[in-house]
Amino acid sequence: MKFSRTSGLMTATAGLALVLSGCSAGGAETDANGVTTINYWSWDGAPGEAVVDPIIEAFEAENPDIKVKYTEIGQTDFKPKAAQSLGAGEDIDVLTVQPGAWAGEVQDYLLPVADWANGDDLRTSFTDTSITQAERMFADGELMAVPVYSTGSAVGIYNADILGELGVTPPRTWAEFKTMSDALKAQGKGILPVTMPSEDWFQDEAALTSVGQVDPDFFNQVRYEDGKWDTDAYVEGLKNYKALFDNGTFDTATLDMDYGTAMTTFDEGKSAVAFNGSWEAGRIFSGNYGIVPFPAESAEKASLRAGLDVMLGIPAESTKHEAAAKFVEYMSVGAGVDEWASALKGIAAKEGYQLPEGVLSTDLQKQSYQTLVDLITEPASDRNNLGAFSDYVGANVKQVLLGSMTAEDAAKDGQAELETGNF
Amino acid sequence: MSITMRTTKKHKRRSDWLVALIFLSPLLVIYAVYYLYSIVFLGQTSVQRIGISLLRPVQVGFDNFALLFTDPVFGRAILNNLMYAGISISVALTVGFFIAVTLSTGVRARKLFYLVFLLPALMPLSLVATIFGSMLQERFGVLNETLRAVGLGSLAQSWLTTPGLAFAAVALIFCYLIGLPIMYYTADLSALPTSSLEAALLDGAGTFRIMREIIYPMMKSTHITVVLALLLGSFRALEQVLFSTDGGPGSTTEIVGTYLYSYTNSGGKTIGFAAAASTIVLVIALVISLVQLYFTRSRKDEQ
Numbered sequence: 001m002k003f004s005r006t007s008g009l010m011t012a013t014a015g016l017a018l019v020l021s022g023c024s025a026g027g028a029e030t031d032a033n034g035v036t037t038i039n040y041w042s043w044d045g046a047p048g049e050a051v052v053d054p055i056i057e058a059f060e061a062e063n064p065d066i067k068v069k070y071t072e073i074g075q076t077d078f079k080p081k082a083a084q085s086l087g088a089g090e091d092i093d094v095l096t097v098q099p100g101a102w103a104g105e106v107q108d109y110l111l112p113v114a115d116w117a118n119g120d121d122l123r124t125s126f127t128d129t130s131i132t133q134a135e136r137m138f139a140d141g142e143l144m145a146v147p148v149y150s151t152g153s154a155v156g157i158y159n160a161d162i163l164g165e166l167g168v169t170p171p172r173t174w175a176e177f178k179t180m181s182d183a184l185k186a187q188g189k190g191i192l193p194v195t196m197p198s199e200d201w202f203q204d205e206a207a208l209t210s211v212g213q214v215d216p217d218f219f220n221q222v223r224y225e226d227g228k229w230d231t232d233a234y235v236e237g238l239k240n241y242k243a244l245f246d247n248g249t250f251d252t253a254t255l256d257m258d259y260g261t262a263m264t265t266f267d268e269g270k271s272a273v274a275f276n277g278s279w280e281a282g283r284i285f286s287g288n289y290g291i292v293p294f295p296a297e298s299a300e301k302a303s304l305r306a307g308l309d310v311m312l313g314i315p316a317e318s319t320k321h322e323a324a325a326k327f328v329e330y331m332s333v334g335a336g337v338d339e340w341a342s343a344l345k346g347i348a349a350k351e352g353y354q355l356p357e358g359v360l361s362t363d364l365q366k367q368s369y370q371t372l373v374d375l376i377t378e379p380a381s382d383r384n385n386l387g388a389f390s391d392y393v394g395a396n397v398k399q400v401l402l403g404s405m406t407a408e409d410a411a412k413d414g415q416a417e418l419e420t421g422n423f
Numbered sequence: 424m425s426i427t428m429r430t431t432k433k434h435k436r437r438s439d440w441l442v443a444l445i446f447l448s449p450l451l452v453i454y455a456v457y458y459l460y461s462i463v464f465l466g467q468t469s470v471q472r473i474g475i476s477l478l479r480p481v482q483v484g485f486d487n488f489a490l491l492f493t494d495p496v497f498g499r500a501i502l503n504n505l506m507y508a509g510i511s512i513s514v515a516l517t518v519g520f521f522i523a524v525t526l527s528t529g530v531r532a533r534k535l536f537y538l539v540f541l542l543p544a545l546m547p548l549s550l551v552a553t554i555f556g557s558m559l560q561e562r563f564g565v566l567n568e569t570l571r572a573v574g575l576g577s578l579a580q581s582w583l584t585t586p587g588l589a590f591a592a593v594a595l596i597f598c599y600l601i602g603l604p605i606m607y608y609t610a611d612l613s614a615l616p617t618s619s620l621e622a623a624l625l626d627g628a629g630t631f632r633i634m635r636e637i638i639y640p641m642m643k644s645t646h647i648t649v650v651l652a653l654l655l656g657s658f659r660a661l662e663q664v665l666f667s668t669d670g671g672p673g674s675t676t677e678i679v680g681t682y683l684y685s686y687t688n689s690g691g692k693t694i695g696f697a698a699a700a701s702t703i704v705l706v707i708a709l710v711i712s713l714v715q716l717y718f719t720r721s722r723k724d725e726q
Contacts (some may be wrong), residue, residue, distance in 0.1 A: 079690050083475040102690030105474040192562065199669070253562035256583040265563065388689030399673045402584055420490050421472070422686075422693045 029319055030065075036323045037067040041085075042096035043078035045279055046310045047149075047340040055336040059327060062335070066323045068094075079387075082106070086315060093324040097145040097311040100385045103137035110144040111316040116325040122146055125333040130349035133308050133382065136224075145313030148332045149346025152306030152376040153205045153277035153383055154196070160288040160364060162191060162272045170292045171273075172299045174240075178249045184272060185248075194250045195266050196275035197259040200394030201385070205305070206275060207397040209294045211237025212380030213301045219381040222418070229393070229418050230411035238400055238407040244295065245401050255398060278376060279309065281344040284368050291368035293375055306379035309346050344369070347376045392417050465705070468698035475687070475694055487699035496674045497700060500682040501707070503590075507678065508657035511597040515604035515649050520642075522601075523608030524634055537609075544602030552666035555596050559583050559667075586675040589668050593676045596663045604649045611645040612638075651715045658708055679704050 030036045042052070049072050056068045073081050079102050082095065086109040097103050097110070113119045123131065123143065130147035138144050158170055163180065166187060171177040181193040196202060211218050214237045221227025244250045254262060254271075266274035267286075274280070275294065283289055293302035312328045314321055330336045333350045341348050342359045360366045393414040399405035405413075469487055471480040491497050522540060526533050543551055558565045559582035567579035582588045615638065623633050661680030664670055670677035670685075679700070686697035 076688065080475050080688055087477055098690065100690055101474075101692075105476045105478075105690055105692075108478045109476065200671070251562075252581065252584065253560075256560050256581065257562075258556075261557070261560065261563075270563070387691040388685055388693055389691070391685055391689075395671060395673055398584075398671060402672055404586065404673060420696075422490075422691060422696050 035065055035067050036320050037069055038093035038318075038320050038323050038327060039069050039071065039091050040094040040327065041071045041073065041082060041092050043073050043075045043098070045075055045345075046096050046098075047343065047345040048072075051340045051343050051345065055331065055339045058335060058339075059330045062330075063323075063326060066326065068327060079105075086317075089317060091318075092315050093318040093320045094327055095145075095313050095315055097137075097313045099133075099137050099308040099311060101387045103145065103311065104139050106313075107138045107144045109315050109317070110313040111318070111321065113143040113146055116314060116328075117322050118325050118329055122325075122329055122333065125351055126349045127351050130308060133384075134311055134349075136382075136384070137308070137311070145311035146328060146332050147308050147349035148310040148312055149308070149340070149348050150306055150376055151278045151309035151346045151383070152304040152372075152379055154202075154209045154275045154294045155278050155281070155304060155372065155375065156194075156273045156275050156292045156294065157266065157280060157283050157289050158273045158292055159266070159269060159271075160290050162269065166272075170290055171295060172292055172302055174244065174249065174295050174297055177244070177295045178247065180272060181249050181251075191269070192251050192253060192265065192271040194273045194275060195254045195257055195262040195271040197262050198255045198257050198398070199259060200391040200398065202259070202276070202394065203397040203401075204385075204390045204394035205277070205383075206294070207238055207241050207394075209304050209380075210241040212303050212305055213237065213296045214240070216303065216380035219305055223382065223384055223386070228415060230408075230415035234411045234414075235407045238397065238410060240297075241397070242401055242407065249295075252402065255401060277309075278304075278306075278347075278372055279345060281368070281372055284344070284365055288364070289368075290364045291371050293371065302375070303378075303380040304375050305381050305383040306376040307383040308349070309383075344372070347373060388422070389417065462705070465698050465702055468695050469702045470699075471695040472692050473695045474692045475690070477694070480695075483695065487696045488703070490696065491700055491703065496677060497682060499674045500677045500679045501704075503676065504657045504660070504678050507594060507597045507660070508654045510594045511600075511657070512650050512653050514598045515601055515653060516646060518598075519601045519604040519649070520608055520639065521634070523605045523612060524638060526605075527609060527612045537605075540605050541602040544600050544606075548600070548662035549666050551599065552596055552663050555592065555599075556583065556667035559592055583668055584672050586672055589672055589676050593664055593668055596667060597657075597660075600663075603652070607645055607649055607652070608642065611642055615641060647715070647718050651711065654711055655708055658704055 040052075040056075049070070052070055052072075056070060060067060079098060082092075083102070083106055085092065086095070086106060095106075095110075097106065113123060116122065123146075126134075126147055130150065131143065133150075134145065134147040135141045135143050160170075162184075163170060166180065166183040168180045168183055169176065171180045177193070184191050184193055196206065208219055211234050215231070215233030218227070218231065218233050218237075222229055245252055257265065259276075262271075263274055263276065263280065263283075265271050267283075273292065274283075281291060284291065294304060296302040312332055314324045314328065318324055337348055337350055337353060338356050340346070341353065341355055355369070360369055393410070396405060396410040396413055400407050400410050468477075468480075470482060470484055472483045472486075473480040522536075526536055530536070559567075561567060561579070561581045561584070564582070566582065570576060570579045580588055582592055619637055619641065620633060623637050628637070658679055660678055661684060664676055664678050664681050665684065668676045670681040683697050683700055683704075686693040686700070
């Protein structure tokens with residue numbers, strides 16, 4: 001194939017034009033019509049595309065000079081992808097910051113909230129507790145992202161129809177759960193008493209919920225005060241959790257179900273209760289479902305770990321800080337809150353926030369929401385997880401439940417892993 | 424030889440080198456960027472305490488390696504890799520070889536059979552492993568449901584949470600991907616000299632004897648390729664385990680791929696640790712490759 005000098009020149013000119021137009025599109029603050037496009041990155045459950053899209057639509061209608069381009073990444077891949085993209089100088093203007101170790105990991109890429117155009121006003125719009133929790137996420141205690149909402153784990157979503165058929169009340173204690181499980185067995189329809197994700201991280205969540213009933217301060221001690229993992233409280237809590245499987249209250253069949261399968265099984269009416277995080281609470285709108293805490297020895301001891309689940313930050317490299325700050329304000333304390341709060345994605349960090357009238361239409365929904373608020377606003381300890389450590393100790397929890405490891409050995413092994421300093 | 428001729432030869436050699444260098448340079452640049460840089464980066468990161476953002480590194484010397492050598496899960500992961508490789512190699516060298524030879528004899532519906540055996544190797548591994556995992560679930564998995572439906576409910580097991588069974592299930596997935604070895608054998612069978620086979624037939628040797636004593640030894644080089652491909656491939660494996668057992672129960676089915684993935688995907692300062700583990704795996708793969716070079720060289724010497 002031969003190229004003439006003219007065609008070569010034309011190709012080179014077209015290539016150059018493409019490169020230049022590509023560069024200009026990425027870096028320009030506003031287009032010819034004066035519209036600023038901001039890039040907003042989040043993971044699939046925070047609060048998820050179905051909830052985000054109407055918020056963006058409403059925000060754009062209110063702010064015609066700003067356009068929001070949303071990028072959603074799967075939850076499991078979000079941490080490495082977002083961190084590497086920030087490092088590579090990707091054009092991100094609003095970033096959902098996952099609380100926990102990751103927040104500290106990316107803090108150097110974020111613009112301090114105090115430097116945002118609306119930073120000072122925004123700060124006073126949240127509850128003191130959520131601001132304190134947000135500050136705790138960052139190494140030097142400086143607020144680098146604003147809190148949006150809190151969630152808790154683990155809680156149960158129960159199928160009121162199944163329970164009604166059995167003639168049992170929503171179970172809150174070990175004894176009540178056992179009664180429900182026995183009734184299900186006697187019924188003989190093959191309905192499982194409980195399903196929950198078998199993933200290691202969730203088994204750690206479930207075990208820590210049980211441990212929190214023995215020593216509410218256990219996790220905070222480990223997380224913030226260099227406390228030990230191999231305490232008597234941890235061993236006792238883990239044994240209590242195992243006892244639920246040993247005496248037939250829970251069925252070990254749930255221990256090979258992944259997140260999706262566990263929830264689908266519940267949705268299909270094949271289990272009476274699904275344990276998960278409160279981020280799944282929106283399910284109460286999809287059926288005759290209610291919410292119960294993780295079972296405890298007595299109803300008063302029921303608790304969970306809770307904390308910020310979603311924060312919003314602005315990368316320091318962004319050239320559209322003002323537009324980005326406007327959008328963050330809309331999402332965290334503005335009209336956007338109603339959208340995700342009404343889907344029960346979390347308990348708003350906004351000071352004095354109340355759900356809009358009519359969101360909760362039945363008594364069961366109202367009761368369930370109140371249970372959720374009570375649990376999350378008075379948690380046993382923070383849900384400020386330690387990434388891979390949660391997976392590691394969660395794998396041990398499963399071994400304990402399946403009888404191939406003792407609770408004492410699991411506690412010691414967790415302590416040894418903690419001492420490696422990797423977390 | 425005159426001085427002029429020697430000088431001309433020297434010049435020719437130099438210009439040959441230059442031409443070779445020009446042709447190789449794009450590849451060398453790619454190699455330098457994607458391999459050398461990666462290896463240097465890996466080595467550098469493996470002596471640091473650092474997270475996924477790659478900011479604020481803390482030099483920790485060989486602490487990460489020391490931790491790895493005392494971590495029983497890492498040892499278990501390497502051992503599992505070798506065991507899964509061993510099992511899949513055994514199956515490839517026997518069942519795979521047998522299938523390839525049988526199909527090359529011109530059996531009916533040969534193309535359909537090729538498709539049946541090759542398809543699993545061409546499908547996304549994540550899909551294959553997810554389907555296996557779902558089929559083996561205790562309560563609603565197809566296997567146990569079928570057993571219960573035909574009155575064999577007592578045989579239904581907790582396939583994914585009983586250590587021995589979970590290990591066997593993952594081994595089965597590795598063996599299920601037998602298509603590539605079959606392809607290697609099929610390709611080399613077509614190049615096999617037919618004279619030896621004809622002679623064996625004339626001497627009255629049976630099919631299995633020809634297969635065992637004539638074809639099998641003649642395909643030594645293919646066996647070596649299959650062994651090394653599966654052995655090295657096992658260290659790159661991830662999806663087979665991640666989407667079926669996720670390394671569990673405990674660390675029963677943990678392999679190097681899932682071990683590394685769990686640390687690279689964490690939000691904490693675990694990237695240096697994962698880099699150290701990768702470096703060790705790289706050294707193991709290098710040793711295996713050197714063994715491959717050794718075997719390939721001795722075969723050439725024999726020729």
